[in-house]
Amino acid sequence: MKIFVRFLVALLLLGAIFGGIFGYKFLVQFQPPEGAGEPRPANITAAEVETLEWRGQRSAVGGLTAVDRVNVSTEAAGTIDVIRFDSGDAVSEGDVLIELDKSVDNAELAGLETEAELARIEFERAEDLLPRRAISQSEFDVARARLDSAEAAVQTQQARIRQKTIEAPFDGLLGLREVSVGQFLSPGSSIVELRQLDPIYADFTLPERFLSDVEEGQRIRISTGAYGDETFEGEITAIESGVSPETRSVPIRATLENPEGRLRPGMFARVTILEPMTRKVATIPSTAVSFNTYGDFAIRINETDEGLTTERVQIETGETRDGRVEVTQGLEPGDRVVGAGLVKVRPGQPVTIDETMTLDPDEVSGR
Template sequence: AEAQLAEQEFKRVSDLLPKRAVSQSQYDEAKANFDAARARVNEAEAQLSKKIIRAPFDGRLGIRMVDRGEYIATGTPIVEINMLDPIYVDYTLSEKNLPDVQTGYPVVATVAAVRERDFKGTVAAINTSVNPETRTVRIRATLDNEEQLLRPGMFATVMTRQPEDNEVVTVPRTAVSYNTYGDFVFVIGKNDDDTQVVTRRTVVTGETRNNKVAILSGLEEGETIVSKGLLRLRAGQPVAIQEDAAQATEASE
C-alpha cells in the first residue's frame, strides 16, 4: 500500500514539474520515496520466495527425507530429485583410445535392468586429463531416456562408435606371436623353385575383438598366414597346406 501511494504521488509530481507547479526538490523527494517503497516491496518478495523451496531444474522426486512441520537448517537434505531425460552416463576409456573418440560420436549403452533395449546417445564431454593410476580418461555421454527406464546409479555397458567404419586387415589371435622386440606372423609364400615356405613378417597390431586381431601395417589383404603352431616353425622352413585341416588362413577384412 505504501508503494502504491508513493507511486501515485510521484506521478502527480511528474505531471506538475513541466508546468513549474512544483519545485525540483519536491520532484526528487517524491522519486526517492517511490524508489524506497519499491525497494521495500522487493525485499518483502525476496523474503517470501525463501519460504518456497524450488529446484533449479525439472525432475522426478524420490523419498522425502524430512517430516512436515520439522525445522530444517541450511543445507539439510529434503528430498532427492533427478533429471531423467536426458540422462548422463559416465564411463572410462583407455588412454590409447583417446585419439579415436571425439565429442559428438554416437554411443550405445545397455543395462541389466532392460536387457532387450539399446539406449543411444552421443559423447557430450571428454575429460582434459588422464587418471595417472588407471591410465584411463573419463567420458560423459548424453542418452535419450523418454520412457525414463534408465535411473542414476545403474551399471551400464557402453560402446563408443566412430561415425564411419574403418576397414582393417584382421587375423586370428593365434596367428600372432607377441614379442618384446616386435610382434610377427608367419606368411606362406613360394620361393624360386615353387616350393611353399614360411617367412617371418613383423607387423603392427591394433585392437583385439572376438579372437581377431587388427593388423595396422606389415600385412596385406589376401596373403596366406599360419594360424597356429608357430612354435614349431622357423623362417624359410618348407610347409604344405593340408586340405582337410588347414594350418593357414587368408587375411580378411
C-alpha cells in the first residue's frame, strides 16, 4: 500500500513539472506582440475630388438614315445590253449604270426621222405655194400639222431611247447588283440600291418634357457599335412639328458630315445632345463611390496627429461621365478619398497611401 502511494505521488509530481513546462511554452508562443490590439494600417490608392467643366447634355438612342435613298429601276421594258457598274461602286449624278438593247428603237427612230423630213419638205412647198394662191389655207394647215406631228413622234422616240440608258440620279454609293447582262427588265424592275452617304442623318427621339431644351443648330455627338468610343459630331437640322401621341416623344433629325463614308444607314447610334453652356462640377472616380439603395457613400481620408485615418461620408451624386461621378453634396474639392476597394477599408482605420498606383477614370465604367 505504501508503495502504491509513493508511486502515485511521483506521478503527480512529474505531471506538475511537465505541465508547467508545456504551459510556459504555450504562453510564450501565443502571447500577442506589443501593439497587436491596435488596427493595422491598410495600403490604399487615393483619389482627389477634382473640379471639372462639364457641358450640359441629354442622351438618346436612334439610328442613321441616308439623306437620299432609291432603288434604281427602269421606266421602259427591254433586255440588258451593257452593265457599267459593280456592286459597291461610288457613283456621281449622271453616271451610266445600265444600257438596254436599243436596236429596234433606233430603227423606228430612223423611220420617224424620214417621215419628219418628208413632212418638212411638204410644209416648205406649201409655204411657197400659199402666197400665190396655188393651195388653200386648209391644205397649208394640214401640211403644218403633219410636220408638227412627225417632229413630235421623233421626240417621243428619242425620249423612249433615253429611257433605256439608266443613270445615277445623285451622288452616292451603290449596293449589291440585282441584274445580269441579257436579263429582260419590265418597267419598275429593281436594278441596284443607291444611297447618298455624305452628309448623313441621325434620327432619334426625346421625351416631350425636353422639347424646350432643344433647337435647330444645336450640336450633337454620336457613337456607334462599329467604332467603339470614337465619336462623330453634327447638328440638329429638323424637329418634328408634333409630338407622338403613342409615346409622347418628339422625333428629331441631326445632320453629320461623312466624307469618308464610315457611317452607314441603319447603324444604331447613341446620341448626346450638347447644351451651349458649361458648368463646374466636383467629381471623383466611380470606383470611389459605393452605390446602394440607402444612399451613396465614399470613404474620405483625414489627416490626424496619429496619421491618416478613414471616415465614411454620405454623398449625393449627379451625372456619370467617362468613369467619373459628379458629387453634389458631402465632399469638397481637394478632399481625398479611397479610390478603390471600399469593402476592404473600415471607417476609422489607419491607412497608408500607395503612391506608385494611380487610377485612370477613362478605364473604369460608370454606374
